[in-house]
Amino acid sequence: MTEDVTSIIADMTAKARAAARHVAGASDAQKAEALLAAAAAMRAAVPAILAANAKDMEAGAANGLSAAMLDRLKLDEARLEGVASAVEQVARLEDPVGKVIDRSERPNGLVMERVRVPVGVLAIIYESRPNVTADAAALGLRSGNAVILRGGSEAVNSNRAIHAAMVEGIVKAGLPADAVQLVPTQDRAAVGALLKAQGQIDMVIPRGGKSLVARVQDEARVPVLAHLDGICHTYVHAKADPAMAEAIAVNAKMRRTGICGATETLLIDQDYPEPSRLIGALLDAGCEVRADDMLMELDQRTVPADEEDWGTEYLEPIVSAKMVSGVDEAIEHIARYGSQHTESIITSDEAAAAQFLSGVDSAIVMHNASTQFADGGEFGLGAEIGIATGRLHARGPVALEGLTTYKWLVHGSGQTRP
Amino acid sequence: MTEDVTSIIADMTAKARAAARHVAGASDAQKAEALLAAAAAMRAAVPAILAANAKDMEAGAANGLSAAMLDRLKLDEARLEGVASAVEQVARLEDPVGKVIDRSERPNGLVMERVRVPVGVLAIIYESRPNVTADAAALGLRSGNAVILRGGSEAVNSNRAIHAAMVEGIVKAGLPADAVQLVPTQDRAAVGALLKAQGQIDMVIPRGGKSLVARVQDEARVPVLAHLDGICHTYVHAKADPAMAEAIAVNAKMRRTGICGATETLLIDQDYPEPSRLIGALLDAGCEVRADDMLMELDQRTVPADEEDWGTEYLEPIVSAKMVSGVDEAIEHIARYGSQHTESIITSDEAAAAQFLSGVDSAIVMHNASTQFADGGEFGLGAEIGIATGRLHARGPVALEGLTTYKWLVHGSGQTRP
Numbered sequence: 014m015t016e017d018v019t020s021i022i023a024d025m026t027a028k029a030r031a032a033a034r035h036v037a038g039a040s041d042a043q044k045a046e047a048l049l050a051a052a053a054a055m056r057a058a059v060p061a062i063l064a065a066n067a068k069d070m071e072a073g074a075a076n077g078l079s080a081a082m083l084d085r086l087k088l089d090e091a092r093l094e095g096v097a098s099a100v101e102q103v104a105r106l107e108d109p110v111g112k113v114i115d116r117s118e119r120p121n122g123l124v125m126e127r128v129r130v131p132v133g134v135l136a137i138i139y140e141s142r143p144n145v146t147a148d149a150a151a152l153g154l155r156s157g158n159a160v161i162l163r164g165g166s167e168a169v170n171s172n173r174a175i176h177a178a179m180v181e182g183i184v185k186a187g188l189p190a191d192a193v194q195l196v197p198t199q200d201r202a203a204v205g206a207l208l209k210a211q212g213q214i215d216m217v218i219p220r221g222g223k224s225l226v227a228r229v230q231d232e233a234r235v236p237v238l239a240h241l242d243g244i245c246h247t248y249v250h251a252k253a254d255p256a257m258a259e260a261i262a263v264n265a266k267m268r269r270t271g272i273c274g275a276t277e278t279l280l281i282d283q284d285y286p287e288p289s290r291l292i293g294a295l296l297d298a299g300c301e302v303r304a305d306d307m308l309m310e311l312d313q314r315t316v317p318a319d320e321e322d323w324g325t326e327y328l329e330p331i332v333s334a335k336m337v338s339g340v341d342e343a344i345e346h347i348a349r350y351g352s353q354h355t356e357s358i359i360t361s362d363e364a365a366a367a368q369f370l371s372g373v374d375s376a377i378v379m380h381n382a383s384t385q386f387a388d389g390g391e392f393g394l395g396a397e398i399g400i401a402t403g404r405l406h407a408r409g410p411v412a413l414e415g416l417t418t419y420k421w422l423v424h425g426s427g428q429t430r431p
Numbered sequence: 432m433t434e435d436v437t438s439i440i441a442d443m444t445a446k447a448r449a450a451a452r453h454v455a456g457a458s459d460a461q462k463a464e465a466l467l468a469a470a471a472a473m474r475a476a477v478p479a480i481l482a483a484n485a486k487d488m489e490a491g492a493a494n495g496l497s498a499a500m501l502d503r504l505k506l507d508e509a510r511l512e513g514v515a516s517a518v519e520q521v522a523r524l525e526d527p528v529g530k531v532i533d534r535s536e537r538p539n540g541l542v543m544e545r546v547r548v549p550v551g552v553l554a555i556i557y558e559s560r561p562n563v564t565a566d567a568a569a570l571g572l573r574s575g576n577a578v579i580l581r582g583g584s585e586a587v588n589s590n591r592a593i594h595a596a597m598v599e600g601i602v603k604a605g606l607p608a609d610a611v612q613l614v615p616t617q618d619r620a621a622v623g624a625l626l627k628a629q630g631q632i633d634m635v636i637p638r639g640g641k642s643l644v645a646r647v648q649d650e651a652r653v654p655v656l657a658h659l660d661g662i663c664h665t666y667v668h669a670k671a672d673p674a675m676a677e678a679i680a681v682n683a684k685m686r687r688t689g690i691c692g693a694t695e696t697l698l699i700d701q702d703y704p705e706p707s708r709l710i711g712a713l714l715d716a717g718c719e720v721r722a723d724d725m726l727m728e729l730d731q732r733t734v735p736a737d738e739e740d741w742g743t744e745y746l747e748p749i750v751s752a753k754m755v756s757g758v759d760e761a762i763e764h765i766a767r768y769g770s771q772h773t774e775s776i777i778t779s780d781e782a783a784a785a786q787f788l789s790g791v792d793s794a795i796v797m798h799n800a801s802t803q804f805a806d807g808g809e810f811g812l813g814a815e816i817g818i819a820t821g822r823l824h825a826r827g828p829v830a831l832e833g834l835t836t837y838k839w840l841v842h843g844s845g846q847t848r849p
Contacts, residue, residue: 264847382843425800429682
């Protein structure tokens with residue numbers, strides 16, 4: 014194989030395009046069978062995958078990866094079992110392909126139908142977690158797409174071992190091995206080549222930190238399904254039930270601070286009766302509260318927030334807190350500082366809730382619920398490829414349907430256009 | 432106003448963003464009223480618009496525009512009445528905003544709803560036809576978006592006069608004038624600035640010839656809803672009824688040769704019983720037939736096709752014609768040379784039709800109908816902004832729904848995530 018990255022990628026995309034046409038026509042049963050066989054192959058390959066992962070861990074330690082990075086990289090029997098059963102769960106999801114979106118009959122007798130079809134060839138670019146190799150391959154294949162995977166170099170051996178098992182299952186089900194390809198070179202130029210493969214790659218999905226996503230969005234000449242910041246807001250309205258407000262605010266911030274659906278800013282209505290109890294509950298839960306002047310007076314454990322805090326995704330037990338004059342100011346603040354990810358209003362006032370739900374322009378807007386529910390599984394979508402914060406194609410949690418598009422079928426009986 | 436193009440565009444996009452939030456919250460009735468008032472204002476302004484158009488025609492003639500270009504540029508009372516009533520038709524279309532796409536209740540009681548919302552700020556970049564100023568503004572506003580229009584310099588006076596009338600109606604209905612803005616400068620740098628306005632413009636829609644669309648796709652750093660070639664195919668299968676095949680083939684090619692839905696390549700099955708009658712019908716209709724060797728033998732009026740013909744969008748009374756061995760070869764040929772726009776199979780064999788409909792990867796696939804039906808109006812969508820040949824967001828004829836996206840609304844009763 015030539016080491017010329019451009020030709021490697023051109024060869025892979027050509028094979029992917031051919032495989033995509035095959036997979037697009039595969040039956041629901043065949044795609045499900047491929048994933049069940051892949052999960053079985055992964056279980057059979059546990060020793061090999063763990064050996065490969067051990068190599069990556071060794072190299073990672075030698076290269077001074079942080080403990081957190083090493084933990085993301087690490088596989089063990091339990092984690093691998095989780096990966097395999099996640100693939101089986103995707104196999105059991107309903108096939109979106111072929112689903113009729115809508116259908117109408119025209120006065121001239123033509124019947125117009127919109128049916129779901131796969132997007133085509135997906136490129137998924139991700140970082141250290143090797144489980145993404147299996148997750149992304151499973152979701153892409155289940156929705157009838159061909160997938161090109163580009164994992165992080167620190168997980169190269171783990172990714173190759175998992176990919177080999179996936180392909181074994183895919184081939185066993187009679188689908189082409191090229192339906193799921195792993196970029197063989199770690200040369201960063203490969204990413205650039207994928208991002209510029211107009212007409213060969215139909216959609217790029219970056220999964221990783223801000224810098225990766227930003228680079229992909231910046232360089233890509235093909236459509237990107239991207240997920241940027243999750244600067245999520247919880248707005249406690251004047252008519253919020255204090256017990257509910259405290260339970261939701263603490264959960265929204267503290268259940269897991271490192272996920273994109275974690276609340277980063279708490280907006281408290283100036284007429285909310287129990288602001289100090291609310292702030293206190295977060296402080297008692299071990300959260301640092303960076304407050305504006307009004308709220309700082311309520312609890313001496315708070316620290317002052319500066320302008321930068323309102324636009325910061327902490328992903329840590331830190332929350333910025335601001336007092337607002339009402340729903341309008343809450344909506345204004347979110348429009349100015351938010352990232353159009355997930356916001357929630359806590360209130361028993363239906364009119365205020367309706368104003369917030371329609372006035373906030375985010376992928377997910379909630380009423381009386383924790384922003385930590387921003388997750389494809391919680392939405393009943395099964396596994397998710399990610400949460401899209403862009404405006405087009407798919408928004409919010411993206412699962413199988415978001416990896417499809419549609420085409421129009423027109424059924425005639427000889428109609429010509431006058 | 433400064434002539435610094437970048438600051439002009441930055442100022443326009445900021446105003447558009449503010450207006451977009453206002454229009455997104457406007458009621459169905461208010462948006463309809465704005466368009467009806469705009470149509471009325473346009474009728475009242477007929478003399479002013481025609482005077483402005485006369486200036487453009489004069490300049491166009493002086494600049495040596497072709498007769499075809501001058502005809503596209505020309506307005507008269509009848510054409511203006513058509514433009515005004517088209518705006519009224521858009522006013523009468525159903526408002527897509529707020530429509531619930533789907534709704535589900537989770538075991539924990541959370542109710543997930545997907546509702547249609549406007550895309551936000553649209554930039555529409557178009558060429559000489561001044562009617563696009565009204566059409567695009569009407570469709571964008573009807574679907575709750577703010578619109579920035581950039582028309583061709585040859586129509587600058589006509590566009591300004593039509594835009595002024597549109598804004599008059601919009602303001603009369605209590606919507607912000609900034610909801611529909613026309614780029615005031617003809618400096619080409621303005622287009623570049625629009626195409627790079629990430630985060631300020633949500634979608635760019637080019638309407639014009641290949642070179643315009645290609646430039647937009649190449650330069651854009653914001654999502655593009657594009658329509659490239661319409662290299663449409665009509666495949667006459669072995670089991671096609673000859674009378675139907677001839678009627679559809681002649682209509683698909685000759686009804687109007689200049690539209691994107693016109694058939695450019697005719698594929699004839701080797702087992703179709705009446706190929707020479709079919710070729711003859713096209714020749715008799717005044718169509719040049721560029722045929723492969725097999726078909727050339729059938730009629731001496733045909734001329735030889737070369738490799739380039741299979742990938743050419745003639746937009747003229749010329750058709751390329753090829754004999755194929757069956758449905759598989761037809762699908763292969765279309766995959767190789769087509770532009771994923773519109774293809775049709777003519778057959779009485781349901782299995783062959785099903786194979787073609789599922790195997791052809793185009794925005795529109797037809798059975799026993801003329802490719803000239805590729806039009807939003809014929810699909811019952813009302814006016815269309817264009818026919819998208821990309822794969823994501825919206826495909827095929829794009830009308831109001833294609834100018835919307837969705838957001839998730841989550842209705843809770845205090846749920847926190849375990």
